[in-house]
Amino acid sequence: MFGLDYSWLADPAYQSWLVTGVINTLELAALSSSVAILIGMLGALGLSLRVFWLDALIELFVEVFRNTPPLLQMLFAYFTLSTLGLETTDPVTGLKMPLLSAFACACISLSLFGGALAIEAFRSGLETMPKAITEAGRSLGYSRWARFWRIEVPIASRVCLPSLTNILTNLFKTTSQASVITVPELMYYAGQIYNDTFRTLEVMILILIIYVVLVSILSYGMSRLEAYLTLPGYGKEQ
Amino acid sequence: MKRSEALIEIDNIHKSFGNFEVLKGISLSVNEGEAVCIIGPSGSGKSTVLRCINGLLPIDEGYIRVGKHRVHELRSEKEMRPLRHQVSMVFQQYNLFPHKTALENIMMAPIQVLGHERAEVEDRARKLLEKVRLGNKADSYPGMLSGGQQQRVAIARALAMQPEIILFDEVTAALDPETVKEVLLTIRELVDDGLTCILVTHEMKFAREVADRVCFTDRGLIVENAPPAELFDTPQDPRTREFLGQVL
Numbered sequence: 001m002f003g004l005d006y007s008w009l010a011d012p013a014y015q016s017w018l019v020t021g022v023i024n025t026l027e028l029a030a031l032s033s034s035v036a037i038l039i040g041m042l043g044a045l046g047l048s049l050r051v052f053w054l055d056a057l058i059e060l061f062v063e064v065f066r067n068t069p070p071l072l073q074m075l076f077a078y079f080t081l082s083t084l085g086l087e088t089t090d091p092v093t094g095l096k097m098p099l100l101s102a103f104a105c106a107c108i109s110l111s112l113f114g115g116a117l118a119i120e121a122f123r124s125g126l127e128t129m130p131k132a133i134t135e136a137g138r139s140l141g142y143s144r145w146a147r148f149w150r151i152e153v154p155i156a157s158r159v160c161l162p163s164l165t166n167i168l169t170n171l172f173k174t175t176s177q178a179s180v181i182t183v184p185e186l187m188y189y190a191g192q193i194y195n196d197t198f199r200t201l202e203v204m205i206l207i208l209i210i211y212v213v214l215v216s217i218l219s220y221g222m223s224r225l226e227a228y229l230t231l232p233g234y235g236k237e238q
Numbered sequence: 239m240k241r242s243e244a245l246i247e248i249d250n251i252h253k254s255f256g257n258f259e260v261l262k263g264i265s266l267s268v269n270e271g272e273a274v275c276i277i278g279p280s281g282s283g284k285s286t287v288l289r290c291i292n293g294l295l296p297i298d299e300g301y302i303r304v305g306k307h308r309v310h311e312l313r314s315e316k317e318m319r320p321l322r323h324q325v326s327m328v329f330q331q332y333n334l335f336p337h338k339t340a341l342e343n344i345m346m347a348p349i350q351v352l353g354h355e356r357a358e359v360e361d362r363a364r365k366l367l368e369k370v371r372l373g374n375k376a377d378s379y380p381g382m383l384s385g386g387q388q389q390r391v392a393i394a395r396a397l398a399m400q401p402e403i404i405l406f407d408e409v410t411a412a413l414d415p416e417t418v419k420e421v422l423l424t425i426r427e428l429v430d431d432g433l434t435c436i437l438v439t440h441e442m443k444f445a446r447e448v449a450d451r452v453c454f455t456d457r458g459l460i461v462e463n464a465p466p467a468e469l470f471d472t473p474q475d476p477r478t479r480e481f482l483g484q485v486l
């Protein structure tokens with residue numbers, strides 16, 4: 001069909017590369033998304049405390065990670081963290097190996113990148129929190145910490161869910177850059193396969209479709225979550 | 239420790255926001271079981287007094303004692319917790335948590351803050367919903383309830399903390415005239431039950447009927463403090479007379 005040759009797809013070796021690639025991509029995305037969301041919440045909490053030096057620190061973090069290319073961040077993380085000389089001994093082979101694998105470096109760098117974006121999102125979510133709600137929480141004896149987790153986070157995350165969806169899909173696509181530091185995710189195996197088969201176009205089309213499907217599932221899931229978490233009648237009055 | 243036997247004792251409190259002195263030396267004491275209404279023009283510091291009593295706002299100067307708590311000496315939210323257990327507050331804008339149903343709004347703090355047992359709290363919460371005549375709205379979210387219904391849920395939420403004192407801050411000011419009545423009825427029952435209440439209100443008729451004492455505030459001072467019949471019928475201060483002339 002259209003002169004495209006997909007006969008290589010019948011090869012079990014390539015099939016297992018693709019499957020492993022997809023799994024690693026999903027793992028990388030899931031891990032770094034979770035950490036990014038946590039960073040976003042804690043960063044926004046930090047900003048809400050209005051401590052001068054903490055504000056400055058968080059702002060600096062956000063500016064650095066938001067205003068530099070994520071590919072650069074990943075390379076930076078890989079080369080600095082791997083040259084720190086943190087080593088561990090493989091219990092099976094007895095060989096020395098770096099403590100932080102390429103996968104771990106990618107995870108850290110993606111978490112920080114996503115986290116910086118998420119801080120902004122949660123911050124704007126918290127800023128729309130009516131002062132009255134905070135005051136009700138205080139008058140019922142909630143501590144700052146309990147108020148944050150039990151009252152402010154549930155309300156603010158609903159408000160910032162649409163921007164969080166953007167951040168997470170963005171982060172998902174950015175995982176493909178981990179191939180550059182040899183993390184065996186989907187993009188990495190794509191390269192392996194076309195280097196082997198010389199079927200560049202065919203491989204690219206297939207990978208493109210896989211990304212479209214995965215990201216669509218993610219945004220569909222997020223939109224369902226949004227619908228599920230909608231507060232009946234909230235935000236309509238006043 | 240105590241200067242008098244009153245349940246709440248406020249002595250010469252001052253509070254400023256920036257250069258603007260909102261409270262200029264307020265003194266007031268409230269006995270157990272008493273219902274005290276605070277009336278006065280908007281901006282005279284009524285809400286600020288209530289917020290100072292339960293420690294939501296720190297005062298600049300003066301003495302506040304509620305039961306055994308010397309409020310002006312409490313510094314952290316943790317130190318405030320026993321006070322918050324003893325004193326509940328109901329706000330003008332209801333301030334319900336929008337992500338929780340009516341029942342959950344009532345149950346949250348007793349479980350999460352006071353550590354009471356869930357089954358017992360749920361039982362208490364359902365009874366309170368009945369008491370405020372909203373037994374059929376347990377699973378409704380605040381956004382689905384009318385203002386008057388939300389306010390009654392807020393009153394039930396305050397009661398669920400099993401407080402000795404409730405502070406009401408213009409709780410009917412944002413309601414439609416028809417729903418004001420049902421909320422006032424609920425409050426009147428609490429006063430009749432002997433709960434100690436401080437009510438900031440614009441409902442003069444209600445104040446006259448339920449209050450043991452009425453305080454008139456103007457520009458950060460309590461100008462006059464007397465039993466309702468006295469304050470409404472024979473006001474002593476010209477400022478009280480002028481205010482009553484406008485609102486009655």
Ligand SMILES: Nc1ncnc2c1ncn2[C@@H]1O[C@H](COP(=O)(O)OP(=O)(O)O)[C@@H](O)[C@H]1O
Pocket residue numbers: 255260279280281282283284285286287
């Ligand atoms: N957090 C605040 N910051 C600055 N000014 C405030 C604050 N809260 C109240 N005020 C001011 O203090 C004055 C008294 O407020 P308030 O106690 O709410 O009056 P009332 O309840 O009698 O209408 C008002 O002029 C108000 O603008």
Ligand SMILES: [Mg+2]
Pocket residue numbers: 284285286407408
């Ligand atoms: Mg007020």
